[in-house]
Amino acid sequence: MTQIDSTCLIDDDPIFVFAVKRILKSSHLSENFSVYNNGKEAIIGLKQIIDSGKTIPNLILLDLNMPIMDGWQFLDEFIKLKISQKTTIYIVSSSIDPADFNKAKTYEQVSDFIVKPITRESLLEIMQIKA
Amino acid sequence: MKELYKQLFQKHNLTTNENEMGTYMDSLQESMAIGSWEVNLLTNTATWSTMTKTIHEVEPDYKPNILEGINFFLEGYNRDLVTKLFNRAVNHQEKYDTDFQLKTAKNNLKWVRIVGYPVIKDGVTVKIIGALQDITDKNNLIKSLELKEKLISTTFEHAPNGMALINLKGEIISLNKSFCGFLGYTKEELIGFKVNTLSHPEDINIIPNNIEALINGTLDKFKCEKRYFRKDGSIIYCILSVSVLRDEINNPIHFISQIIDITERKFAYKKVESLLQTTKNQNEKLLNFAHIVSHNLRSHSGNLEMLLDLMAAEIPEQTKNDFFPLIKEAVIKLSETIQNLNEVSNINSSKKEKIKNINLLQFVNNALGSFRAEILETKASINIDINDKTEVSIIPAYLDSILLNFISNAIKYRRENIKPVINISAKKTKNYIKINIKDNGLGIDLDLHKDKIFGLYKTFHRHEKARGLGLYITKSQIEAMGGKVKVVSQVNKGTKFTIYLKHDTN
Numbered sequence: 001m002t003q004i005d006s007t008c009l010i011d012d013d014p015i016f017v018f019a020v021k022r023i024l025k026s027s028h029l030s031e032n033f034s035v036y037n038n039g040k041e042a043i044i045g046l047k048q049i050i051d052s053g054k055t056i057p058n059l060i061l062l063d064l065n066m067p068i069m070d071g072w073q074f075l076d077e078f079i080k081l082k083i084s085q086k087t088t089i090y091i092v093s094s095s096i097d098p099a100d101f102n103k104a105k106t107y108e109q110v111s112d113f114i115v116k117p118i119t120r121e122s123l124l125e126i127m128q129i130k131a
Numbered sequence: 132m133k134e135l136y137k138q139l140f141q142k143h144n145l146t147t148n149e150n151e152m153g154t155y156m157d158s159l160q161e162s163m164a165i166g167s168w169e170v171n172l173l174t175n176t177a178t179w180s181t182m183t184k185t186i187h188e189v190e191p192d193y194k195p196n197i198l199e200g201i202n203f204f205l206e207g208y209n210r211d212l213v214t215k216l217f218n219r220a221v222n223h224q225e226k227y228d229t230d231f232q233l234k235t236a237k238n239n240l241k242w243v244r245i246v247g248y249p250v251i252k253d254g255v256t257v258k259i260i261g262a263l264q265d266i267t268d269k270n271n272l273i274k275s276l277e278l279k280e281k282l283i284s285t286t287f288e289h290a291p292n293g294m295a296l297i298n299l300k301g302e303i304i305s306l307n308k309s310f311c312g313f314l315g316y317t318k319e320e321l322i323g324f325k326v327n328t329l330s331h332p333e334d335i336n337i338i339p340n341n342i343e344a345l346i347n348g349t350l351d352k353f354k355c356e357k358r359y360f361r362k363d364g365s366i367i368y369c370i371l372s373v374s375v376l377r378d379e380i381n382n383p384i385h386f387i388s389q390i391i392d393i394t395e396r397k398f399a400y401k402k403v404e405s406l407l408q409t410t411k412n413q414n415e416k417l418l419n420f421a422h423i424v425s426h427n428l429r430s431h432s433g434n435l436e437m438l439l440d441l442m443a444a445e446i447p448e449q450t451k452n453d454f455f456p457l458i459k460e461a462v463i464k465l466s467e468t469i470q471n472l473n474e475v476s477n478i479n480s481s482k483k484e485k486i487k488n489i490n491l492l493q494f495v496n497n498a499l500g501s502f503r504a505e506i507l508e509t510k511a512s513i514n515i516d517i518n519d520k521t522e523v524s525i526i527p528a529y530l531d532s533i534l535l536n537f538i539s540n541a542i543k544y545r546r547e548n549i550k551p552v553i554n555i556s557a558k559k560t561k562n563y564i565k566i567n568i569k570d571n572g573l574g575i576d577l578d579l580h581k582d583k584i585f586g587l588y589k590t591f592h593r594h595e596k597a598r599g600l601g602l603y604i605t606k607s608q609i610e611a612m613g614g615k616v617k618v619v620s621q622v623n624k625g626t627k628f629t630i631y632l633k634h635d636t637n
Contacts, residue, residue: 015434019441026445094430095474117433117466119440 002125006032008057010042010074011092012066016116021059023120028101030059038066046081051106056085059127061114064093064100075107090114090126159183166263186243186265188235203233205240217247224249230266241552242270246419293390295367300344301325301338303363303369304385313369313392315362326388331358331366335406338373345375348385356393368397386634421476429473431467439579470550471604478529478607488524491564492517498534511551521557523564524633529608536601537628541570562632563614571625575608577618584618 007030008038009017017035034057036042048058064071071091078089089109093100094116104113114122157180160166170176184193188205201217204210209231218228228246236243244266250258287294287396293310295303303321311318314329334357344350354372361367362449369390375383418423439459443450495515499506506513521567523530538553545551554569575584585606609616620626 013434015431015438019434019437022445024442094426096429096435097477116430117437117440119437120444 002115004030005055006030006034006044006057006059006061008042008060009035009036010039010060010071011063012037013063016063016092016118019035020118020123023032023123024127027120027124027127029124039069039071041068043069043077043081044073046078046083050081050083056083056087058087060087060089062089062110064081064091064095072103075109079107079109092116092118099120139286161185164265168195168200168261168263170200170259171257172259183263186235186241186263187233188237190240193236201329203235205232205234209233216260220247220249220259224251224256230270240267241265242267274513292394293388295321295326295388296311297326297386297388299383299385301327305561310390313361313367313390314359317595320362329359331360341373345373345386348375348381357390359390366394367392368394372459416600418476419465421472424472426473432462432469435462436466457612474604475607478604478611486520486526487526489527490519490528491523491566492519493529494523494530495534495555498531498538499631501535502538502542505539509542509545509551511542511545511553513554514554516554516556518557518559521559521564522634525612526608529612530632533605533630536605537568537630540601541568541572541626544570544573544626546571546573560631562634566630566632567627568630569627574622574624574626575618576619576622577620585616 001013007024010078021033021035024033034045036045043082046056060122062074069077071093075089088111089107090112091104091110092114098117101113104110116128132520141230150548156167160180160182164182165184167180168183169178171178177197177200179187179193179195179200181191184191184195186399186409188191189195195196201210203215204213212229213231213631216225216229219225220227226246226248228244230242230244233241233243236561241614242265243266245261246263247259289309290307293307293313295306295310296468298304299324302323302325306318306321309322314321327335332337337355337357341350341353352374354370357369358366358372359369369391372389373411374387375384376387378384385388439455440461441457449455492515499515505511536553541553550570552571554567556567556569558565558567577584585602606616609630609632615629617633618626619629
């Protein structure tokens with residue numbers, strides 16, 4: 001199983017962040033995490049990474065409902081960064097609104113839409129597809 | 132007239148050149164449709180002129196007598212009156228001139244004017260001479276005009292609409308009871324009154340703005356909604372319609388105004404409107420609430436599920452106790468409930484799902500595919516009677532869930548030791564495709580549960596798999612597609628659900 005260098009969590013829910021970290025660490029799939037509590041923090045953080053010439057995380061798990069800048073706004077800003085490095089974005093949200101599913105499909109940067117709660121199995125599955 | 136009669140009657144006194152004179156008189160009588168007659172009281176004989184015979188429609192050689200002559204008059208009032216007048220002419224020497232109805236020899240009814248004139252000799256009445264004029268046509272015309280006039284005036288006076296004749300200055304010439312009643316004034320108060328001055332200030336210009344077009348004929352009728360002040364100061368809402376009456380050279384003579392009182396309707400409408408608004412608001416709030424509750428709760432229940440999952444994987448030794456499985460079960464049930472709430476709120480809120488025309492038989496067969504295992508296990512027999520051409524207009528995901536729900540219920544609530552039989556049939560009615568799903572299972576006590584059967588979280592069976600949500604969701608889905616659902620059931624006989632769906636939209 002290939003390890004993912006770095007995973008980025010963009011979610012304002014500490015419980016979700018906690019659980020994902022634990023699962024990924026215990027399964028030794030990803031050791032490095034960056035966590036942002038909303039879209040704005042994530043954009044700032046990613047910009048800094050790019051500016052300093054480092055590699056951005058190759059997997060991003062993105063929540064939709066967040067304060068300050070939500071998942072959709074993040075995506076729009078992220079596209080504007082015109083990043084050449086390859087990264088995979090999964091939306092992970094508790095929304096089950098079909099409108100959200102359809103909207104996600106309009107972003108080619110988004111690989112899939114995962115409905116919370118995320119389980120150990122579903123998370124590992126994503127990592128394998130990615131890996 | 133008198134001169135004419137004298138001339139006519141003179142005939143009877145002539146002795147010379149009688150024939151020649153008779154012919155002249157006959158032709159004169161004929162052109163005027165007046166006949167003459169004579170009753171000789173001394174000889175008790177009657178003589179009729181040719182025209183008199185023509186009016187009676189008897190043969191020219193008819194020999195009249197007094198009794199037969201009287202019997203031509205309609206029995207009853209006419210015959211009695213003519214007898215009475217004739218006797219008075221004989222006994223009191225009074226002449227008469229009256230209209231009567233008679234029935235001719237050919238059974239035709241005619242109106243005639245009869246003049247009777249006593250001829251007196253030495254103080255004794257010797258003859259009654261008279262004239263007879265056919266006035267049927269004239270009389271019918273007058274009668275029918277009278278009737279029309281009466282019809283119009285009765286209609287006008289008692290019409291449920293307020294009606295008024297208004298002169299070109301806007302003053303009322305005449306009006307009916309309803310018009311007075313609507314406005315709360317008496318006729319006397321309103322005649323000569325400028326009715327537009329009673330208008331609500333906001334409506335006072337409606338008539339003046341349109342009257343020109345009415346007068347010059349670009350509008351032949353004008354209709355509007357308008358408010359007037361009643362005498363007691365209250366407002367009456369009316370539909371007012373104004374038309375113009377013109378003379379033979381097309382000049383306007385006056386206006387005909389009609390008003391219908393719609394005050395009650397107006398208030399009822401306002402009430403309905405405000406009720407509708409309230410309902411809309413409440414519905415919106417409710418949907419919002421359901422949406423918020425289900426979404427916000429979802430993330431929490433999801434977290435709980437995830438944490439328990441993680442706990443079991445990472446610290447399994449901590450989960451080997453009485454509490455953990457119970458907590459886990461409670462969390463799963465919580466998530467399920469929230470999931471169901473979500474489905475319900477989605478059905479009610481979104482009409483985003485696309486309606487499609489599908490072939491019903493194919494659809495039902497596909498749905499049955501997922502029950503293969505249960506059908507084998509329970510030895511259920513399923514009979515389908517659906518025309519292979521029948522199309523319905525539905526949201527596929529909904530119909531799928533509806534069929535799954537009804538079929539799984541029919542299997543789930545079978546009677547012990549009785550082979551389940553499920554009949555699925557469809558019929559086309561004028562407005563719907565009617566789908567019947569009939570089972571021979573446990574049945575539902577409708578007397579007990581009628582109002583609750585499609586309610587949220589109602590179960591009717593003590594069954595381990597019974598969940599109350601199914602029928603509620605099913606009903607919501609059917610209604611979201613513009614359909615409806617009905618149920619008949621008997622305990623220990625079975626249940627029949629009837630689903631009404633829209634025809635294909637073409």
